[in-house]
Amino acid sequence: MSTDIDSIAFPTLTQQEINILSKIAQCTEFADGEYVFRAGESQADLFVVREGAIEIINPHENDKTVVVHGVGNFTGDIDILTGRPVLVDGIARGVTRCCRIPSSKLQEVLTKVPRLSEKLLVAFQQRRQLLTEVGKLGLSVVGYARCHHTTVIREFLHRNFVPHHFLDVETMDEDELRSLNCGETFPVVRCLNKSDLVQPTPRDVAEAAGIWRHCPSQKVDVAIVGAGPAGIAAAVYSASEGLSTVVLDSIGPGGQAGASSKIENFIGFPSGLSGTDLATRGILQMLKFGAKMVAPVVVTKLEPPSKGNCYHSLHLDCGAIIKARVVLVATGVKWRKLEAKNADVFERAGVYYACTAVEALLHDGEDVVVVGAGNSAGQAAMYLSECCPTRTVHMVVRNQFGPSMSEYLCARIRSSHNIRVHEGANVTEIHGKDGLIERVTIVEKDGSSKDRPAAAVFVFIGSEPCTNWLPAEMAKDEKGFVLTGLQVINANKWPLTSREPCPLETSVPGIIAAGDVRSGSTKRVGFAVGDGSQAVSCIHTLLTLAEDCAMPIPDEVVDAVKMVKEAAV
Numbered sequence: 001m002s003t004d005i006d007s008i009a010f011p012t013l014t015q016q017e018i019n020i021l022s023k024i025a026q027c028t029e030f031a032d033g034e035y036v037f038r039a040g041e042s043q044a045d046l047f048v049v050r051e052g053a054i055e056i057i058n059p060h061e062n063d064k065t066v067v068v069h070g071v072g073n074f075t076g077d078i079d080i081l082t083g084r085p086v087l088v089d090g091i092a093r094g095v096t097r098c099c100r101i102p103s104s105k106l107q108e109v110l111t112k113v114p115r116l117s118e119k120l121l122v123a124f125q126q127r128r129q130l131l132t133e134v135g136k137l138g139l140s141v142v143g144y145a146r147c148h149h150t151t152v153i154r155e156f157l158h159r160n161f162v163p164h165h166f167l168d169v170e171t172m173d174e175d176e177l178r179s180l181n182c183g184e185t186f187p188v189v190r191c192l193n194k195s196d197l198v199q200p201t202p203r204d205v206a207e208a209a210g211i212w213r214h215c216p217s218q219k220v221d222v223a224i225v226g227a228g229p230a231g232i233a234a235a236v237y238s239a240s241e242g243l244s245t246v247v248l249d250s251i252g253p254g255g256q257a258g259a260s261s262k263i264e265n266f267i268g269f270p271s272g273l274s275g276t277d278l279a280t281r282g283i284l285q286m287l288k289f290g291a292k293m294v295a296p297v298v299v300t301k302l303e304p305p306s307k308g309n310c311y312h313s314l315h316l317d318c319g320a321i322i323k324a325r326v327v328l329v330a331t332g333v334k335w336r337k338l339e340a341k342n343a344d345v346f347e348r349a350g351v352y353y354a355c356t357a358v359e360a361l362l363h364d365g366e367d368v369v370v371v372g373a374g375n376s377a378g379q380a381a382m383y384l385s386e387c388c389p390t391r392t393v394h395m396v397v398r399n400q401f402g403p404s405m406s407e408y409l410c411a412r413i414r415s416s417h418n419i420r421v422h423e424g425a426n427v428t429e430i431h432g433k434d435g436l437i438e439r440v441t442i443v444e445k446d447g448s449s450k451d452r453p454a455a456a457v458f459v460f461i462g463s464e465p466c467t468n469w470l471p472a473e474m475a476k477d478e479k480g481f482v483l484t485g486l487q488v489i490n491a492n493k494w495p496l497t498s499r500e501p502c503p504l505e506t507s508v509p510g511i512i513a514a515g516d517v518r519s520g521s522t523k524r525v526g527f528a529v530g531d532g533s534q535a536v537s538c539i540h541t542l543l544t545l546a547e548d549c550a551m552p553i554p555d556e557v558v559d560a561v562k563m564v565k566e567a568a569v
């Protein structure tokens, strides 16, 4: 491990920094060999070593030493912010005296002491990076690599940046499998406390990984539905401006961007970054300012305020109801499914609607097919061709190659030695057995069809807005995208006469929308982030309007909403 990374990941605090932290700390002493904390404990505190040392041990790698924190060093990684269970053990070496800072108090330092905050946050992120490179860490997922259920769990853990290690039953010998003693039904998730979850749901896994703690039911200033780039950007601004903010997502942070292996056209990252990396940074930022993240949870219904009340009600699939003064709809789009024969049979077991390290590495060395003509398809084709130069990537484009893709990507694909573009073609059937894809039928422009050997199909063929859960009275365009601001006025759908809608406000007063879900949005990360950032000025306007929360909502608003509701029936 190079010294530069060391000094970033494990910096020594200055006396001045220790003084700042001591003000909010409690002094604790540990005997030699005593556990300071154990893997699996959640809501971990930060420990600054004043005397002695703390050895950090990875219990999943035969108690291998990760690092020893000496005087002036501190413990912790991003889980201090997320509140998730600790992944490693900490043991005192020699009599050890520490300053102990509870994570709730740490937030204050992170928002009020920028230089110290930067040192801590950069160290936390670097440590998490180093830990994920360790390989054998956190939860174990045991299953068949090309199994739908296993991929669902792995994608979920990847999207929620939960370190885990995967054991492919296919490549294990009998002794190894027997030694795991996890039965014959897969996938199995082995938790930090050594208990096993057999064929768990994402929520079961979320509970085991400490992502999901309980069904939330608080009252907040702002509830944000969707943790894609738009939702996260809005949460960073609203929380940093002191508003109580909760972000709800059906899977976890990142949204569509989380499905991207490399985003190269988002400003500020010249060499590009993966969608998961972008999302993790955004989540840390919003958590630093006190926003809350809840996943996996689906918002199934949204009710505007009733008479004499000014809270919207968000109904969650876990049965709880969240009350919010302003709601931001940032639910983006979901990907259109491939209509080829057997595409549903191999979904997430060979047919994928994302292309991250999880899916791409499953089919190393084998030919694959990418369906689609936009940036996401182009990126996936480049990523798959570069991570395995010996494979052929068949790119199937229904119409012309090029017009709907950024020029830099087109140029790279045209000059790639192992991407073959099939223009004006279609995938009609997927062939395989025992859960494994073997061939894909591609019908060419001239009508001829050929079965191409391939082990996976990556699909990016357009999208539909995630709006079917929204109130019927909310105005949408012909494709189902949400109308906002001027669009609502132009469509004559604005119910109030006392004021105009703010730029991102939907036709239901007090509910705003941002990102890809909006009608006319540009379907880019930068645009979504811009929208999410702009949302906060709307939020302040609406909160000012609803300031006298005790004051009943003007009859005009309630009657207008009632009228539109009746008109919508």
Ligand SMILES: Cc1cc2nc3c(=O)[nH]c(=O)nc-3n(C[C@H](O)[C@H](O)[C@H](O)COP(=O)(O)OP(=O)(O)OC[C@H]3O[C@@H](n4cnc5c(N)ncnc54)[C@H](O)[C@@H]3O)c2cc1C
Pocket (backbone or CB within 6 Å): 225, 226, 227, 228, 229, 230, 231, 248, 249, 250, 251, 252, 253, 254, 255, 256, 257, 258, 259, 260, 261, 262, 263, 264, 265, 266, 297, 298, 299, 300, 330, 331, 332, 333, 334, 354, 355, 375, 376, 377, 379, 460, 466, 469, 514, 515, 516, 517, 522, 523, 524, 525, 526, 528
């Ligand atoms: C593979 C891929 C690669 C891409 N590459 C690029 C690129 O290089 N550059 C670029 O600029 N753009 C790229 N894009 C587009 C970009 O990712 C999107 O424009 C952006 O993610 C839109 O952000 P959003 O926040 O509006 O919505 P989304 O990212 O779609 O996020 C919406 C979120 O809402 C959640 N959600 C939906 N309904 C509910 C509900 N009822 N309850 C709870 N949660 C819900 C979803 O789980 C999702 O996480 C790519 C997209 C894909 C799929």
